[in-house]
Amino acid sequence: MTPPPGTVLVADELRGLPGAPLACPAAALVDGELRRQGIPTARGPVDVVLSGVDTETTWTTFGGVALAVSVRVADTEARLAAKSTVGAWLAAGGPRTVVLAAPRSFCAGVERAVQVVERELVREPRVYVRKQIVHNTHVVADLESRGAVFVDELAEVPPSSTVVFSAHGVSPAVRSDADARSLRVIDATCPLVTKVHAEARRFAARGDTVILIGHAGHEEVDGTLGEVPDMRLVQSVADVSAVAVPDPTRVSYLTQTTLAVDETVSIIDALRARFPALRGPGSDDICYATTNRQNALRGVADRTELVLVVGSSNSSNSQRLVELASRQGTPAYLIEDVGSIRPQWLMGVRAVGLTAGASAPPRLVDEVVAALGGLGAVSVEEHETTRETIEFTLPSAVRGS
Numbered sequence: 001m002t003p004p005p006g007t008v009l010v011a012d013e014l015r016g017l018p019g020a021p022l023a024c025p026a027a028a029l030v031d032g033e034l035r036r037q038g039i040p041t042a043r044g045p046v047d048v049v050l051s052g053v054d055t056e057t058t059w060t061t062f063g064g065v066a067l068a069v070s071v072r073v074a075d076t077e078a079r080l081a082a083k084s085t086v087g088a089w090l091a092a093g094g095p096r097t098v099v100l101a102a103p104r105s106f107c108a109g110v111e112r113a114v115q116v117v118e119r120e121l122v123r124e125p126r127v128y129v130r131k132q133i134v135h136n137t138h139v140v141a142d143l144e145s146r147g148a149v150f151v152d153e154l155a156e157v158p159p160s161s162t163v164v165f166s167a168h169g170v171s172p173a174v175r176s177d178a179d180a181r182s183l184r185v186i187d188a189t190c191p192l193v194t195k196v197h198a199e200a201r202r203f204a205a206r207g208d209t210v211i212l213i214g215h216a217g218h219e220e221v222d223g224t225l226g227e228v229p230d231m232r233l234v235q236s237v238a239d240v241s242a243v244a245v246p247d248p249t250r251v252s253y254l255t256q257t258t259l260a261v262d263e264t265v266s267i268i269d270a271l272r273a274r275f276p277a278l279r280g281p282g283s284d285d286i287c288y289a290t291t292n293r294q295n296a297l298r299g300v301a302d303r304t305e306l307v308l309v310v311g312s313s314n315s316s317n318s319q320r321l322v323e324l325a326s327r328q329g330t331p332a333y334l335i336e337d338v339g340s341i342r343p344q345w346l347m348g349v350r351a352v353g354l355t356a357g358a359s360a361p362p363r364l365v366d367e368v369v370a371a372l373g374g375l376g377a378v379s380v381e382e383h384e385t386t387r388e389t390i391e392f393t394l395p396s397a398v399r400g401s
């Protein structure tokens with residue numbers, strides 16, 4: 001394939017050498033780095049034989065794989081970027097170990113929410129979803145390509161249509177609004193979020209002031225806050241001293257499901273120090289999936305020099321994983337996908353920890369492992385702290401389909 005003008009052709013296969021064509025597993029890494037520099041890229045086979053006066057091909061092979069780019073000689077900017085990018089990835093090359101945290105990636109609540117939309121798409125060509133079904137751009141883009149329409153407000157949903165509520169839950173006001181608009185609702189709220197809403201109502205009904213530990217502006221927090229008038233929000237230990245309650249002997253707390261376990265313990269301790277009669281939901285409301293992913297990553301961060309967390313930037317549980325590894329002293333980055341990885345992160349790094357937030361599809365993790373294998377031999381190990389078997393039943397509206 002000839003590189004299109006002004007574009008770097010990133011090889012996904014290198015041809016023209018003796019023997020069979022060589023795969024280029026690191027193509028996504030090279031592609032991502034070039035795009036970040038604003039250089040247009042195309043992907044396709046590169047043939048070293050075609051390299052000539054018009055076209056410059058930079059390629060290298062190691063361990064049965066290759067790294068190659070091709071660019072028109074006249075395209076000076078693209079040529080320079082191509083050369084420096086290939087150089088940067090070569091410098092980051094070498095054999096390494098990838099330690100996978102287990103559990104990682106999709107949880108039962110995300111599986112269920114995604115299935116709700118998928119099943120409804122079998123019945124209807126267009127399915128409205130209020131907010132992102134889960135906080136992952138790949139999940140959202142995939143469902144969008146199959147007919148899902150994501151809206152921020154119910155006002156954007158045509159009257160009498162069906163709307164799916166996201167895994168993060170909604171406040172009672174949103175439910176009333178849907179009723180007022182005669183919308184058919186399919187509720188994909190995770191049952192573990194629904195449980196927190198029920199606790200909020202129960203704690204308020206016994207006359208307690210309810211304190212929610214969580215992050216302001218997060219959709220789950222907005223939904224839970226809407227259950228009880230005057231629920232207080234506490235985001236940190238520092239917030240605790242400022243909480244005003246009418247009766248310090250009647251205080252209950254709840255938590256967002258996707259918080260950092262250790263930070264939350266500190267906040268609950270601070271609340272209990274201020275309100276000794278504090279009551280709560282047992283230990284906290286942090287869900288099993290959030291807890292398990294954090295526990296698994298703790299051991300991975302201990303034995304690796306770099307941690308990559310696959311997840312989107314608005315995903316609370318994914319962000320908490322990055323913070324956990326960083327707090328343990330291991331440099332950690334949140335990556336949307338393989339294309340987000342930077343060569344300088346990997347320079348001299350022989351042990352990489354890899355995990356994914358509860359909303360990140362498992363295939364994105366596989367793609368990272370495959371791409372790292374394009375930079376040198378990779379041995380993959382798994383650090384498993386528990387095995388998840390939990391499944392949630394689907395809402396009755398989609399169960400039969």
Ligand code: 0CN
Binds near residue numbers: 135
């Ligand atoms: O990333 P998510 O969609 O949500 P947060 O971590 O931002 O809460 O993961 C699924 C969790 C839920 C509810």
Ligand code: SF4
Binds near residue numbers: 191192
């Ligand atoms: Fe449910 Fe936890 Fe998954 Fe959120 S992260 S959807 S609360 S299981």
